[in-house]
Amino acid sequence: MTRPILVSFLLATTLLAACKEERAQAPDPITMTSDALSHFCMMQVDNHPGPKAQIHLKGLPDPIFFAQMRDALAYVKGPERDADILAFYVSDMGAAPDWETPGIDNWIAAETAAFVVGADVTGGMGAPEIVPFSDPALAQDFAADKGGEVMSLEEIPAATVLAPVDIILNEEPPS
Template structure:
């Protein structure tokens, strides 16, 4: 009898220790969503978005202003938490537009087909990789905007990890020239 009570008590303790599985369902895009890197409101930026659910951080995914940024995040080795799920805007969904990609039309990042290397520029001004659930939609987008359709694991690191020239050097040179002009003494 004692052994049975002990086993029953041990079983009850074990059941209490079981952790509930973390909910990794995609959350709707709202006005409260801010980009992980830029800390800016996502609704103020055009193009597809992404969200990553991390182990130990339930209900608080990281949102990304560009899908490119989420793929870069997934590939960087210095992450402190396990990535449980990544969701991307499905640009093949009814009503999805570049200026309004949708609040709830998420697709698992591993299931999407991406157009890479085209002329599409994301919300932060960098070249974007554009996700679709439908291969024909991806092909049509690539035909209209350049690039190539591919799966997540086929996207080259150079498409997401390489530096992007946003023309800042030219703006900086112009600023420096104007600053020098303002600080010159008359007659110089």
Template sequence: MRPALAALLLVAALAGCREEAVPRPDPVAMTKEAIGHFCQMNLLEHPGPKAQVHLKGMPNPLFFSQVRDAVAFRLLPEQQGEITAIYVSDMAKAPWADPGATNWIAAEDAFYVVGSAQAGGMGTPELIPFGTEPAARGFADQHGGSVQRLDDIPAQLVLAPDGPAGTTDAQDDADFAARLKALSANRPEEKTP
């Protein structure tokens, strides 16, 4: 066998063994039928940025009521599917009350405002995505927070328990204690026979 033919056959055989790359799916327009993966609520009922996660072998994406939830989803150890794309709302192109149905950008291309006083659609801390760094910095100047890229956002930030945006751990603890005390005070008296 000629060396050139043998090399060509070897390359063809190795190419056949290689795992096929999954093409990146396009973002899907958000409609009134879009339901949040974690909350199971209609996305259009909540203001602020949204996200969609595409998984290999699934024809439809998973939608998320908050971007933070989608970022957390990709970090969860029990998440088994291969993520082929994550898209987030570009808040530089939409008002907070209506994040837009089609202004999606790839999550890894966005600039995120992290730690602002602005709560997400579910009333908890949010990662607010922008298509440009100047837009993100302008939002951070008005609402607080810092500008970060997706891979720079600490896992503990998105996986931590939710409290209202802008609250401290001490305020969260005090709020929990007050709610627990109120529940205990409102319990009906147990009657003893």
């Protein structure tokens, strides 16, 4: 093998190994326990209804949790984050027992979720909620019942989660 070809081969092999190593760094979701505290309010995540999120950040051994999807999306789409996101998981509400108990292990990658935006539902912290589903058909059914539009993570406008909202208290959970 001539020297230029050998150098090219070694460089390509090194780059492929680096790509595989980068992908391998994305951690799996962890089970939500009663120890999980919401990143912004430091309240127990499992004490609140509706979908949850966990975000794994570069340099942190444990994920940060969110008691409401809107808060997690504000964190992801907002300008104040100072660490790289390794993984972003959300509750699959199509697999949740109900709104009050969204599940502790039914996590899906946010990048693959179908989100219902603008539905007539409130999340765990009393603000309008964005509801994730792994199955787009279930997201469409939810939107038909509760209003809203089905969007991908990329399609959700930052203003939707960063704008101030009036908190709705004593709201009935969706059926």
